[in-house]
Structures are given as structure tokens and as C-alpha cells.
Amino acid sequence: xxxxxxxxxxxxxxxxxxxxxxxxxxxxxxxxxxxxxxxxxxxxxxxxxxxxxxxxxxxxxxxxxxxxxxxxxxxxxxxxxxxxxxxxxxxxxxxxxxxxxxxxxxxxxxxxxxxxxxxxxxxxxxxxxxxxxxxxxxxxxxxxxxxxxxxxxxxxxxxxxxxxxxxxxxxxxxxxxxxxxxxxxxxxxxxxxxxxxxxxxxxxxxxxxxxxxxxxxxxxxxxxxxxxxxxxxxxxxxxxxxxxxxxxxxxxxxxxxxxxxxxxxxxxxxxxxxxxxxxxxxxxxxxxxxxxxxxxxxxxxxxxxxxxxxxxxxxxxx
Amino acid sequence: xxxxxxxxxxxxxxxxxxxxxxxxxxxxxxxxxxxxxxxxxxxxxxxxxxxxxxxxxxxxxxxxxxxxxxxxxxxxxxxxxxxxxxxxxxxxxxxxxxxxxxxxxxxxxxxxxxxxxxxxxxxxxxxxxxxxxxxxxxxxxxxxxxxxxxxxxxxxxxxxxxxxxxxxxxxxxxxxxxxxxxxxxxxxxxxxxxxxxxxxxxxxxxxxxxxxxxxxxxxxxxxxxxxxxxxxxxxxxxxxxxxxxxxxxxxxxxxxxxxxxxxxxxxxxxxxxxxxxxxxxxxxxxxxxxxxxxxxxxxxxxxxxxxxxxxxxxxxxxxxxxxxxxxxxxxxxxxxxxxxxxxxxxxxxxxxxxxxxxxxxxxxxxxxxxxxxxxxxxxxxxxxxxxxxxxxxxxxxxxxxxxxxxxxxxxxxxxxxxxxxxxxx
Numbered sequence: 121x122x123x124x125x126x127x128x129x130x131x132x133x134x135x136x137x138x139x140x141x142x143x144x145x146x147x148x149x150x151x152x153x154x155x156x157x158x159x160x161x162x163x164x165x166x167x168x169x170x171x172x173x174x175x176x177x178x179x180x181x182x183x184x185x186x187x188x189x190x191x192x193x194x195x196x197x198x199x200x201x202x203x204x205x206x207x208x209x210x211x212x213x214x215x216x217x218x219x220x221x222x223x224x225x226x227x228x229x230x231x232x233x234x235x236x237x238x239x240x241x242x243x244x245x246x247x248x249x250x251x252x253x254x255x256x257x258x259x260x261x262x263x264x265x266x267x268x269x270x271x272x273x274x275x276x277x278x279x280x281x282x283x284x285x286x287x288x289x290x291x292x293x294x295x296x297x298x299x300x301x302x303x304x305x306x307x308x309x310x311x312x313x314x315x316x317x318x319x320x321x322x323x324x325x326x327x328x329x330x331x332x333x334x335x336x337x338x339x340x341x342x343x344x345x346x347x348x349x350x351x352x353x354x355x356x357x358x359x360x361x362x363x364x365x366x367x368x369x370x371x372x373x374x375x376x377x378x379x380x381x382x383x384x385x386x387x388x389x390x391x392x393x394x395x396x397x398x399x400x401x402x403x404x405x406x407x408x409x410x411x412x413x414x415x416x417x418x419x420x421x422x423x424x425x426x427x428x429x430x431x432x433x434x435x436x437x438x
Numbered sequence: 439x440x441x442x443x444x445x446x447x448x449x450x451x452x453x454x455x456x457x458x459x460x461x462x463x464x465x466x467x468x469x470x471x472x473x474x475x476x477x478x479x480x481x482x483x484x485x486x487x488x489x490x491x492x493x494x495x496x497x498x499x500x501x502x503x504x505x506x507x508x509x510x511x512x513x514x515x516x517x518x519x520x521x522x523x524x525x526x527x528x529x530x531x532x533x534x535x536x537x538x539x540x541x542x543x544x545x546x547x548x549x550x551x552x553x554x555x556x557x558x559x560x561x562x563x564x565x566x567x568x569x570x571x572x573x574x575x576x577x578x579x580x581x582x583x584x585x586x587x588x589x590x591x592x593x594x595x596x597x598x599x600x601x602x603x604x605x606x607x608x609x610x611x612x613x614x615x616x617x618x619x620x621x622x623x624x625x626x627x628x629x630x631x632x633x634x635x636x637x638x639x640x641x642x643x644x645x646x647x648x649x650x651x652x653x654x655x656x657x658x659x660x661x662x663x664x665x666x667x668x669x670x671x672x673x674x675x676x677x678x679x680x681x682x683x684x685x686x687x688x689x690x691x692x693x694x695x696x697x698x699x700x701x702x703x704x705x706x707x708x709x710x711x712x713x714x715x716x717x718x719x720x721x722x723x724x725x726x727x728x729x730x731x732x733x734x735x736x737x738x739x740x741x742x743x744x745x746x747x748x749x750x751x752x753x754x755x756x757x758x759x760x761x762x763x764x765x766x767x768x769x770x771x772x773x774x775x776x777x778x779x780x781x782x783x784x785x786x787x788x789x790x791x792x793x794x795x796x797x798x799x800x801x802x803x804x805x806x807x808x809x810x811x812x813x814x815x816x817x818x819x820x821x822x823x824x825x826x827x828x829x830x831x832x833x834x835x836x837x838x839x840x841x842x843x844x845x846x847x848x849x850x851x852x853x854x855x856x857x858x859x860x861x862x863x
Contacts, residue, residue: 125709140638217751217754217755218754218755218756219754237756239756239757239758239759240639240640240641240710240756240757240758241639241641241709241710241756241757241758242756244709244710245710245712245754245755245756249754261640261756262640262641262756262758263640263641263642264639264640264641265640299640302638302640326636326637326643327632327633327634327636327637327643327645328633328634328637329637331634331637331638332637332638
């Protein structure tokens with residue numbers, strides 16, 4: 121098997137493709153670097169010159185407004201030039217291959233590619249074919265990974281809970297299709313979280329998910345008991361009614377987060393969600409807007425974490 | 439034209455013979471062995487000191503991509519690849535474009551193969567028209583044109599009534615049917631073995647029971663009809679156990695596995711290596727071990743290359759979008775030698791799975807060293823090994839998970855009907 125393709129020969133972050141396989145020290149360095157950028161985002165002049173003169177290409181082969189925007193803000197606060205390419209609507213529909221697209225952009229002197237793609241593993245393919253001074257950041261690939269989301273989730277948990285080695289974290293809902301869940305699970309287990317739970321019906325659990333180091337709960341009330349944090353996953357519209365689930369209503373009744381279910385967790389539990397939320401499907405409005413919710417701080421931290429990742433890969437030598 | 443090979447290590451897997459000897463081929467057939475061969479006069483004589491001489495390799499599944507997909511490979515390139523790999527006979531599945539469902543296509547294919555005069559070609563005809571699973575093909579006509587069996591290739595029949603009728607029709611003429619067991623609904627959309635690795639990589643999975651449920655269905659229809667069925671490309675532990683039980687019961691069932699599945703498992707996908715995108719998918723390590731045990735004890739009758747040349751662009755894709763398949767004609771013998779040495783099997787037994795055993799399934803006399811049998815031989819150096827690099831492959835497809843591997847067994851000569859069709863110093 122290849123060497124971990126995201127680290128260079130000095131063990132520095134060359135690309136960010138997945139949290140899986142990242143050494144603990146690298147994750148901790150990202151979180152520590154993000155600390156220093158949280159201050160920047162609160163300043164009046166929200167800019168540092170770390171990536172001045174560098175070009176960040178946002179390559180979104182799958183539509184996304186929120187993630188693309190946060191990457192754009194993060195890159196601009198690092199003084200980089202940002203080019204947004206909505207490829208779903210351009211060259212790919214004309215039959216150009218993924219690697220041809222990359223070769224063309226490379227000729228335009230890109231430094232960092234931020235890639236969102238519907239197919240698991242696509243950023244790995246790109247990373248294998250870019251030049252040594254070019255860097256790839258995975259902004260979500262299929263069901264596989266969404267490492268910056270995972271890192272911002274870790275940042276949020278650390279901010280509110282400090283010590284990962286004392287935590288019980290539950291991840292609820294559509295784990296099967298969730299790159300967010302996979303990335304967070306790898307991050308939590310790498311940082312020594314003793315109890316990571318996944319909660320949902322078997323139709324939304326991938327086979328052998330236990331091998332990732334999690335405990336599976338079918339009963340949400342059982343699974344929430346004693347939790348320090350609850351991470352709700354987004355349920356895609358097209359999956360609410362069909363072979364996986366009979367209806368959004370039945371899902372909400374059994375796996376939606378309501379105040380009475382949340383009362384089973386620890387009194388100081390925090391509630392997270394990667395967004396965008398389906399109120400009344402996976403989460404009740406009273407919880408989403410309630411005192412335990414840290415969903416909006418997650419968004420703020422997300423910018424600092426993405427600045428940290430970009431500055432680290434942009435600063436890594438080939 | 440007569441050819442004599444002397445001082446060989448002569449291996450006949452059918453009889454278990456593995457001893458020094460000589461062999462004479464005359465008029466395309468094996469004419470004499472040992473002392474008689476040594477004393478004979480021949481137009482050409484080869485000294486095979488230090489080399490193994492065995493029946494030529496018989497591969498039950500090699501896609502030549504003709505007709506219709508010549509941008510992936512051509513009959514000419516793949517026939518060169520076959521003999522470079524010591525393959526003297528090969529069966530080609532019907533999933534060409536158009537599929538092999540008409541006698542005219544079979545005639546053309548066989549005529550072109552004869553013109554190249556390399557390996558012998560045994561076409562497998564389509565079981566249903568265009569492989570669409572709606573209308574039976576004219577199997578009797580196709581058999582007259584030279585089809586040795588009938589198959590749906592990798593396109594499983596969804597309609598079990600159609601499967602029942604097809605087996606009834608085939609058994610009426612005594613034609614064997616080759617089936618890839620894959621339950622189409624359960625296989626739908628899957629690109630990797632449904633298990634820990636697919637879960638980790640976020641790839642949609644094909645569960646093992648997609649294969650075992652299909653075998654269960656096929657075996658029930660075999661029981662009812664008495665049809666002779668060859669199960670292609672087993673990939674799961676459960677499948678091996680089911681075939682073992684079916685054979686014990688006396689059902690007319692045989693099966694094969696691809697050489698890839700004897701060596702690799704889902705862990706080899708690594709970081710989305712599209713060379714490991716195969717159909718059926720590479721499964722878990724315990725499946726690989728069960729397949730290997732099945733080849734050892736004969737539950738699995740033979741090993742094939744499942745040769746599937748794919749153009750480079752089709753592999754330079756995200757894993758799920760990459761075309762499935764790997765090139766394998768030139769690697770079948772080396773991969774079997776590697777399997778034999780890893781599993782400490784005698785060379786004669788290892789070679790049986792790619793010579794006399796597939797010959798039995800094809801119903802041909804080749805694959806053995808006996809007087810009167812076709813003079814198809816491979817001469818190879820069992821102690822030499824080669825590193826697999828794209829440039830060393832004659833096949834137009836350079837797609838293989840074994841690139842960079844050092845594999846044992848260097849083919850020095852390949853002989854078909856007494857004619858040397860490939861030679862390497």
C-alpha cells in the first residue's frame with residue numbers, strides 16, 4: 121500500500137484528504153493553529169498575510185453554498201486569491217475528465233485546490249496527479265470524508281469540553297451516507313475518546329461500522345444516556361421516504377432530537393449539527409435554538425479551522 | 439512439421455507426472471514421449487534443460503474486446519498476450535459489442551483468430567439475445583458455429599423464470615451453461631465488498647449474500663432440470679461451501695475463480711486504487727483464504743485470468759466510476775505459480791487448475807501430455823521471475839493491481855499444434 125498520501129516526507133500536511141491516518145500530533149497542531157485564527161476573525165481588520173500571492177481554487181463538482189463560502193472566507197482572510205469554479209455546471213457536463221480539468225487548472229498556476237466531489241476518493245485521485253507544490257484539501261467526497269468538518273467538530277468539542285479522554289459522544293441519524301460521521305469518528309478515536317456511539321436504524325448504518333471503534337445503538341433514548349455531546353446528522357430529502365425509511369415523521373419520532381430525549385444526556389450536554397438542518401426531521405427547533413445548541417459557534421470555528429488547514433498545507437514544503 | 443523437446447522437466451498434471459523427459463510433436467499432436475521421442479528425428483529440436491514443459495495454459499475467461507471495443511484491445515494484441523503468457527487455449531465470454539448472440543459473429547471471430555494462428559479460441563455464446571434476458575439465443579446454431587457453452591457473462595438474469603427456461607433449453611441439447619452468480623438487485627450500485635473496508639472508504643457495497651443467494655437459486659434449478667452449470671468467478675467463502683456440498687450431492691456443477699481473488703482482498707484497495715476495482719469485488723481476507731482452500735481441495739475446478747483490458751482513461755477515475763476489470767492473460771501462469779509456492783502445493787497440482795481441469799470443463803483433449811493429444815505446450819523457467827511493468831505487457835490493457843510485483847515463472851516458449859508461436863530468450 122502507498123505511504124499515507126497526505127503527509128510529505130517530513131510528516132507535514134501536504135494535502136488534507138481524510139482524518140483517518142492523520143497522526144494525533146497533526147490534528148492537535150491544526151486545532152492549536154485554529155486557536156490563533158479565532159482571534160483574527162474577531163478583529164476589525166480580519167486579515168493576515170499568510171497566503172498572500174497564493175491562489176486557492178474552489179472546485180465544487182457537487183453543489184454546496186455553505187462549505188464553499190466558508191472556504192472562500194477563510195482563504196480571503198489569509199489574503200489568498202480565490203477562484204470559485206462550479207464544475208457541476210461546466211466542463212464535466214461537456215465530457216471533460218476529472219484529470220483533464222485538473223491539468224488545465226494547474227496550467228493556471230493554482231496553489232491549493234479545495235475539492236468537493238460526489239464520488240468517494242476523488243480528492244485522492246487528484247492528489248496523486250497534481251504537481252509537488254500544489255495542495256489538495258478535501259471539502260467532502262461522496263460518503264467518504266469531510267475532514268475540515270470533522271476538525272471543526274473536534275475544535276468545537278475541545279472548546280466546550282476540554283478533555284477528549286473523558287467524553288461520551290453520540291452521532292445520530294444517517295451514518296451510512298455521512299462523510300461527516302466518518303471523519304468525526306476517526307478524529308475522536310485518534311484523540312482517545314473512550315465512548316463514541318452511533319444511533320440510527322440499521323438501514324442507515326454501514327456494515328461493520330463497529331470496526332471504526334463505535335458502539336451501535338438502535339434505541340435513541342438508550343444511546344443518549346450520559347452523553348457529553350450529541351451530533352445530529354442531516355437526513356437528505358430523497359432518503360426520507362423509500363427503501364431506507366418509511367417517512368420523515370416516523371424518523372423524527374424515533375431518531376429526531378427533542379428536548380425530552382436530550383434530557384437523558386448529561387445536564388451540560390452540547391448539541392452539534394453540520395448543517396444545513398432539517399428542523400422537525402432530525403432536530404426539533406426548540407433544541408436547535410436551545411441552550412445546549414452550539415450549532416452557530418460551529419460555523420464560526422469552521423472558518424478558523426479552515427484557515428488553519430490552508431495555512432498549514434500552503435506552508436508545507438514539497 | 440515435427441518438433442522435439444529434450445531434457446525437459448516434463449509435467450503432466452492429469453497423471454501427476456513430474457519427471458525429466460522428452461516429447462515429440464508430429465502433425466500437430468503429441469506423437470511420442472521419453473525414450474521414443476528422444477530417438478525420433480524431428481525437423482526442429484529444442485533443448486529444455488532446466489525448464490518445465492507442461493501442457494499449454496487454458497484460460498476460461500479472456501475478454502478480447504472484439505467485436506466492438508477495439509479501442510480497449512484487439513484480437514491481435516490479446517492473442518499475442520495469450521501466447522506470451524503460455525496460454526494456448528482460451529474461452530471468451532459473450533459480452534462484446536454486439537454480444538456473441540449470432541452464428542455470423544462467432545464465424546467471424548473464429549476466422550480472425552485462426553488467421554493470427556496464435557492460441558485456440560473457444561467462444562462462449564450469449565444465453566439470451568443481446569444478453570437482455572428476454573429471448574433465448576439459437577443455441578443449437580451457435581453450437582454448430584463453434585460455441586462451447588452459453589453464458590450471460592457479467593449481466594445476470596433478473597428474471598428467474600427466464601433462467602429456468604434457459605437451463606431447460608440448454609439441457610435438451612446437452613449444452614453447458616456458465617453463470618456468474620450475482621443477485622442483480624442486491625448487487626445494484628455496489629462497487630466494493632460490503633464490509634469494513636467499504637464502510638471506511640464510503641463506497642457502496644455488494645454483500646456476500648448477493649452471490650450465495652444467486653447460487654442457491656441456480657442450484658435449485660439445476661436440481662430440477664439436471665442442467666450442467668459452470669459457476670464463474672466465485673468470490674465468497676459461502677459460495678465455496680455451497681459448491682462443495684452440491685458436488686457431494688452429485689449435482690453436475692463445476693466452478694472457477696479468478697487469479698486475482700486468490701491473491702488480493704478488499705484491504706488491497708488501499709487509498710482507492712482503481713486497479714483493484716474488479717467484478718466481482720475483492721472480498722475479505724477470510725473469503726480469499728476459503729477460495730484458496732477450495733482450489734487446493736478441488737472444490738474450485740479451475741483458475742482463470744478473467745482478462746479484462748481497460749483503457750487507461752477508464753481507470754483514471756474516482757474508484758466507483760472507474761471501469762471494473764484487470765488485464766490477466768499474461769499473469770495467469772505466474773500468479774498460479776505464486777499461489778502454488780505460497781500454499782506449498784506440488785507444481786503438477788498447481789498446473790492442473792489451469793490445464794487439464796479447464797480442459798475437462800471445455801470438453802477438449804488438450805491440457806494433458808498423452809499420445810494423440812493436441813501438441814499445445816508451454817516451456818517455462820520456474821526459477822526466473824519478472825517484475826510486472828506496463829511495458830512488459832503485450833496486452834493493450836495495462837491495468838493490473840500487480841504492477842510492480844515480482845512474479846515467478848518466465849515463459850520461454852509457447853507451442854500450439856506443434857508450432858512455436860512465442861519464443862523468448
